Amino acid sequence: MCWILTLAIPPGCVPPGSDCGLGIAHWPTAEKRADFPSGWNLLNVTSGMCACGLYEEPDHPAPPPQDKSARMLARYQRLGWSAAKIERALRDHEHAEARQPAQYDGPLRFRVQVAQWASQYGEVCVRAHWEGRPHEKPYPVGQMCIMSAEDFVRTGFAPCTVVRVRGSTRSAPHGYICTAKKGAPHD
Numbered sequence: 001m002c003w004i005l006t007l008a009i010p011p012g013c014v015p016p017g018s019d020c021g022l023g024i025a026h027w028p029t030a031e032k033r034a035d036f037p038s039g040w041n042l043l044n045v046t047s048g049m050c051a052c053g054l055y056e057e058p059d060h061p062a063p064p065p066q067d068k069s070a071r072m073l074a075r076y077q078r079l080g081w082s083a084a085k086i087e088r089a090l091r092d093h094e095h096a097e098a099r100q101p102a103q104y105d106g107p108l109r110f111r112v113q114v115a116q117w118a119s120q121y122g123e124v125c126v127r128a129h130w131e132g133r134p135h136e137k138p139y140p141v142g143q144m145c146i147m148s149a150e151d152f153v154r155t156g157f158a159p160c161t162v163v164r165v166r167g168s169t170r171s172a173p174h175g176y177i178c179t180a181k182k183g184a185p186h187d
Helices: 068-078 083-099 107-121 149-155
Strands: 002-009 023-026 041-046 123-131 143-148 161-166 176-180
Touching: 002 107, 068 083, 107 123, 107 149, 107 161, 143 149, 149 161
Parallel strands: 143 161
Antiparallel strands: 002 041, 002 123, 023 041, 123 161, 143 176
16 A cells, blocks of 8 residues: 655644645544554644655665666667667757656655755654554554654655654754654554
8 A cells, every 4th residue: 555644743834835845635544543642733734645755764775776877778778779869868868858847756855855844843743654454564653752853864764653853953962862652552
């Protein structure tokens, strides 16, 4: 199925707009609120229909992006194209790519955006959980971590953990504090 990203912002704060390239909508599900601070506004964050392109598990990072120009060059050489023809094709491709609207480019950029929201609001909470069959992604739930925005960007975050991201490293000594909440409801 899909990863679901929930963002929680303090009460009274205006929710972020979609100008950052993300879909942001209110998250009305009451049973999902139990792990978040009371009274905070919950928002569902997507990059289209789901959030799979915005989250990577710390134990399973995404592979590095391939150089598309190098792949194209190799393909055109296999096809026997002349150097001049290959040069034109690559130049035309680069020109076309430059004219495309910017796409949201993944987990690191999402974490940077969350850090910016933490600076804007003072702190935010975020959680990734797997929506699907329970046996597909059996993770512990009911955990809470407090991290500085800098550490959040650098390290990412574990699934099914509510991460309270603070805009200042003074708020989270030694990088982060993790605690398990006893009796926390299942996601």
